[in-house]
Amino acid sequence: MILVLLIGLIFIGVAFVLFGRALLTPRLRASEALRQIDVYGFEATQPEASNESGSRLAALRAPHLRGLVDSIANSLGGFLAARVGRLKDDDLLRTLQAAGYYTLSPRRFAGYQGLSTVTLGFMCAWFGLHSGKGTVMVLLISVIGLVAGWKLPSMWVKRRARHRGERIEYDMPDLVDTLVATVEAGIAFSASLQIASKRFRGALGEELRLTMQEHSMGLSLRGALQNLAGRQDIPAVRTFVRSLVQGEELGISVGQTLRKISHDMRVRRRQLAEERAHEAPVKIVFPLVLFIFPALLTVILGPAFLQIHHVFG
Secondary structure (H helix, E strand, O other), rough: OHHHHHHHHHHHHHHHHHHHHHHHHHHHHHHHHHHHHHOOOOOHHHHHHHHHHHHHHHHOOOOOHHHHHHHHHHHHHHHHHHHHHHOOHHHHHHHHHOOOOOOOOOHHHHHHHHHHHHHHHHHHHHHHOOOEEEEEHHHHHHHHHHHHHHHHHHHHHHHHHHHHHHHHHHHHHHHHHHHHHHHHOOHHHHHHHHHHHHHHHHHHHHHHHHHHHHHHOOOOOOHHHHHHHHHHOOHHHHHHHEEEEEHEEEEOHHHHHHHHHHHHHHHOOOHHHHHHHHHHHHHHHHHHHHHHHHHHHHHHHHHHHHHHHHHHO
16 A cells, blocks of 8 residues: 555656646756857847847846755755765766756755755655654655655756767767768868857757867867867767877878778667667566556456356356
């Protein structure tokens, strides 16, 4: 009974999250695009009057509640960072950057984790008290809520970082092909990267635009590429950056280096596709056993059992 109650609570929470996400997805995408533009430092070319009116509208629409939550998260994150040594490591910062949260500091994220822990723990305790359960069961539900509130944000960030890395690794051969075509047409490598950053969308386009923004602000192209490899520590990006750096040190042509990288990445992408194809039969066993087979047995054997019960009953 307790297990059914917990599963029902989880399903209700997932339903609410999906409903809210469906309502807020267009607005979140627009705000995400504006945030990325602000991070990259691009400026709009508009008259001063329109800029003044836009700033006034922005001031009127400023999310005061979000600013309050951010300040509370910063304070709570500083309190937790001073007492939890694990929060001081750079692993969390690299994970946030890999997930695309460039403006989110580890301290603020730790504060969000603390707020999520307190909120979910309080909600689970309130649900346990109002459901008429015993003290032990209320404590158990509260502990589950506290653990879930602390773990779910980090799990979400790691999942997003992993998916962005997989998408970047899938798009890297197309990027290298674009660079090969532009470099062999006589365009400089930095200009080729600038063209590719405008052409590509998604996670790879965001990383390329951030890399070129760092380069335009005075950082060398080699340093900007090494920062790219630091943000996205995946095999395709590491191979791309290391090959270019070694080719520059050895004096090898950029076009020749890019062609070799393109061939290696195509082979790796085909191997990854074959590996996932081999994993499909194993992954499909659990849905078959848990969902499909019980439904088939119910449809096929259900009438027979009813008939037997009717005859012998």
